[in-house]
Amino acid sequence: MNRKIFEIEEYTGQRLDAVLANFLPEYSRTILQRWIKEGKVLVSGKIAKAGQKVEIGQSIEVEIPEVQESGIVAQDLAVPILFEDGDLVVVNKPRGLVVHPAAGHWEGTLVNSLLAQCGDLSGIGGEVRPGIVHRLDKDTSGVLVAAKNDFSHHFLSEQIRTREAKRNYYAIVQGEIAESQGRIEAPIGRHPKDRKKMAVLSQGGKESITEFSVVERFAGYTLVECQLVTGRTHQIRVHFSYIGFPVVGDPLYGTKKQKFSIQGQALHAHRLSFRHPKADRLIVCEAPMPEDMNEILEILRNGQEG
Numbered sequence: 001m002n003r004k005i006f007e008i009e010e011y012t013g014q015r016l017d018a019v020l021a022n023f024l025p026e027y028s029r030t031i032l033q034r035w036i037k038e039g040k041v042l043v044s045g046k047i048a049k050a051g052q053k054v055e056i057g058q059s060i061e062v063e064i065p066e067v068q069e070s071g072i073v074a075q076d077l078a079v080p081i082l083f084e085d086g087d088l089v090v091v092n093k094p095r096g097l098v099v100h101p102a103a104g105h106w107e108g109t110l111v112n113s114l115l116a117q118c119g120d121l122s123g124i125g126g127e128v129r130p131g132i133v134h135r136l137d138k139d140t141s142g143v144l145v146a147a148k149n150d151f152s153h154h155f156l157s158e159q160i161r162t163r164e165a166k167r168n169y170y171a172i173v174q175g176e177i178a179e180s181q182g183r184i185e186a187p188i189g190r191h192p193k194d195r196k197k198m199a200v201l202s203q204g205g206k207e208s209i210t211e212f213s214v215v216e217r218f219a220g221y222t223l224v225e226c227q228l229v230t231g232r233t234h235q236i237r238v239h240f241s242y243i244g245f246p247v248v249g250d251p252l253y254g255t256k257k258q259k260f261s262i263q264g265q266a267l268h269a270h271r272l273s274f275r276h277p278k279a280d281r282l283i284v285c286e287a288p289m290p291e292d293m294n295e296i297l298e299i300l301r302n303g304q305e306g
Helices: 016-023 029-037 110-118 150-162 235-242 291-301
Strands: 002-007 041-043 059-064 081-084 088-093 141-147 166-174 181-185 188-190 198-200 209-218 221-228 267-275 282-286
Touching: 016 029, 016 041, 016 059, 016 188, 029 059, 081 282, 088 110, 110 141, 141 150, 141 282, 150 267, 166 235, 166 291, 181 235, 188 235, 198 235, 209 235, 209 291, 221 235
Parallel strands: 141 267
Antiparallel strands: 002 059, 041 059, 081 088, 088 141, 166 221, 166 267, 181 209, 188 198, 209 221, 267 282
16 A cells, blocks of 8 residues: 655645645545545544544545556557667657546557557556656647656656656647747646646645747747646646636637637647666657647648638
8 A cells, every 4th residue: 555644734624635635636536535435544643534624733644545457458559659678668649649547448548559569567657557657638749758667667757756857848829929938937736616627826736837938929829839847737738828828729728719620739748858767868759740730830820810
């Protein structure tokens, strides 16, 4: 079992399950509530109760169950490989492809494809996320690395954590950004009312920093290159929506009326650089702009808006 302990320095008077959702955003509220009912959550050493509210100074201990074997099948989905050796594999994930399986959706994911294309992957991520070091949203395309052994998994994860690894994205945003470059510093956390969304929070959010530079300007739109300084869920999408330039096609943070035909947001992870875990050399992998984003850019260059 994996145990995590959190100290309550804020959130006083809030429900335990809501507070846990802020500490463990990768798990749904339903799962967190089930763990509370099963006695897997302690508050200051005592078994928590459903609906319990927390106070500053308390500690929360959560027993996170081990991922159970799910019988994930290998499926060759022809995901393009950008680099591969005995320690890792770097792919160009297509837009619309989910990274890892979940309950009720065990097939047709990047993990299924990696199992078919690469065979053994690191076990640290568990049965559901073998080899996965970082992730991309379903409707974000681009470069993603997976580890083939535990040493590489630890090594690459540490580079992501310490920000040594560099992740660069292209995004087409609505609006004309006047500055040639900028830095967005705004803390991100779970949206207080919509658990499917993230939001910039005045209190309780985690440090979130996105740097960007303008690549090309159009009438009413801008192509930007972004570099993640931190890596929060939906970070680029939330940050650009927050400053008034939502990503084109974004179903969660963009405008309801979209003028272009694209499946999801016009966001592409075009470059990933990191130190190789064993060769100790810099690896730089790039994925070309996907066709759907190229089509939007051509429309804009021709002076049209879709």
